Amino acid sequence: MKEAGAATPQLLRRVNANAVLAFLRSTEVATGTDLMASTGLTRATVIAVCEDLLRRGWISETGLSREVSSQKGRPARRFELNPRAGFVLGIDIGAATTTAAVADLRGTIVGKASRSFRSAAIPADERINVVDQACRAALQVAGTTPETVLAVTAGLAAPVDREGNVLVTQHFWRLFDVGLRSALKELHGWTVLLENDANLAALGERWRGSGMGVDDLVVLLASERMGAGIIESGRLLHGNCGAAGEMGYLDMVEGVGSSAGIALLAREWFAEHGTPPLEAREVFAAAAAGEAAAVAVLDRLSERLARIIATVAILVNPEQVVIGGAVAESAGALLPRVEALLPRFTATVPRVTASPLGDSIVTMGAVRCALDYVEANALDLELAAPA
Structure with a gap:
């Protein structure tokens, strides 16, 4: 039997960075001591990880606290997630209307816009154009630009498999198979995840609703x-x-x-x-x-x-x-x-x-799904400075 290889420095760096980011997402501000306690990492590792995340723009330093380290007698550094380091888009695409919501990295909705389709059976390129208009309008409300978007999730009123393929065995479902992922990738360079709207509603409800x-x-x-x-x-x-x-x-x-x-x-x-x-x-x-x-x-x-x-x-x-x-x-x-x-x-x-959550339930779930992608792939994503 082939033995599992030892963890590489690159893998350890990724695991450590994800652990630090996960804790900073759950709290407003954390010192190095807080991060050591939550992650089990040494002080030297925590500081090295934070310096790397600072350079990349994922976190910011809020200044020195009055808390004094018993080991060095120095004021503790304080770190926090930079919520506007990037943004995600959650989109609810129905037969008659589409709604796009922009959220920061803490999941706070900072911009929202809706647009209507002139009919349920419009051509694919027209449907994509209306969705894009809603996204651009929501980004404008949020005061940011398409370049700051790290991930997009779109909810469709049709079954979508694990690879993001729309099931097209019914005419109504075929209306949503318009090539949205490749179109938005070509327009903006976005990573777009497709998901069924009810599935996203479940994610949204479990995240921010009564469930x-x-x-x-x-x-x-x-x-x-x-x-x-x-x-x-x-x-x-x-x-x-x-x-x-x-x-x-x-x-x-x-x-x-x-x-x-x-x-x-x-x-x-x-x-x-x-x-x-x-x-x-x-x-x-x-x-x-x-x-x-x-x-x-x-x-x-x-x-x-x-x-x-x-x-x-x-x-x-x-x-x-x-x-x-x-x-x-x-x-x-x-x-x-x-x-x-x-x-x-x-x-x-x-x-x-x-x-x-009312009629925001699908967009809320789409935001959660996009944030899940960002959190799982943070070290592979390049941040753009927000406008």
């Missing part, structure tokens, strides 16, 4: 159509073709019958009562005011949603299911009835919540 830190989590994007992002044991599930979480099976579920979402059905079911047409949010508001037709719609939606969540609970057994997307705020009104019904349909009842 923060939950290792067994399902997020349902539930507005116009149902889609699920699944995190199991802290790991995002993709499946063979990236189609884990696709909910076409709901066509065959008794009492459900389709993957239509809450917003779509609220409009359609309310119209069945012969009332003037209302948007979903207006239907929920009418139900809160006691309007009989709207209350009836919410009762139907609650039972349907309970059946859907039960199927997810039986198949995946998550700790928590989150209702996400633009309808999340309104969907909170459904939760008491859903929770009451769930024990009828499943013996493994999850906690059910509505996401606080």
Whole structure:
């Protein structure tokens, strides 16, 4: 058996730098002593790593602290992550609109912009141009330039496999297979990651939403159509073709019958009562005011949603299911009835919540995904001075 080779100086340098950066991301300011305690590295190694990261622009020095080293009697140096050393872009690409969010290296959103497509079936080059316009506008709001972008993640309303290939076995999914990665690479030199929008919603919810830190989590994007992002044991599930979480099976579920979402059905079911047409949010508001037709719609939606969540609970057994997307705020009104019904349909009842992230849930997850890439590849990335 061939023995594993000893760690090379280059590998040790990378491991040490990543350990220092990981701690600095989790705190505002750290001294050399703090970094020694968190990483287990010697003082000499910590200082050498920090000097290298200072030269590269990843961190900055905030001056000397009043804390005195017992060994040398010198004031301690203080280091912090340079959050504007570079930026990431998170993009949510739907059939009608696209939204781009710019975030610094701490994940703070510093710029955001949206643009609309003139139709769902526009040519690929036009769709790419609209996405690029949204990105440029968001960067302008953030006060920076395309050269400072270290990574981009785009969320699509279609399955995407682990290599970033869009599954094109349905016409709707083919609309998103437009060569976005190569186009943005050619335009700006960007590294672009593609991911399914519900998967990104799950990442965003686990990072900054009501599912923060939950290792067994399902997020349902539930507005116009149902889609699920699944995190199991802290790991995002993709499946063979990236189609884990696709909910076409709901066509065959008794009492459900389709993957239509809450917003779509609220409009359609309310119209069945012969009332003037209302948007979903207006239907929920009418139900809160006691309007009989709207209350009836919410009762139907609650039972349907309970059946859907039960199927997810039986198949995946998550700790928590989150209702996400633009309808999340309104969907909170459904939760008491859903929770009451769930024990009828499943013996493994999850906690059910509505996401606080609203229609930003996908862009938030896209930012998290891009940051994950930057954090894993920091020493291979060249920083440009922010504008």
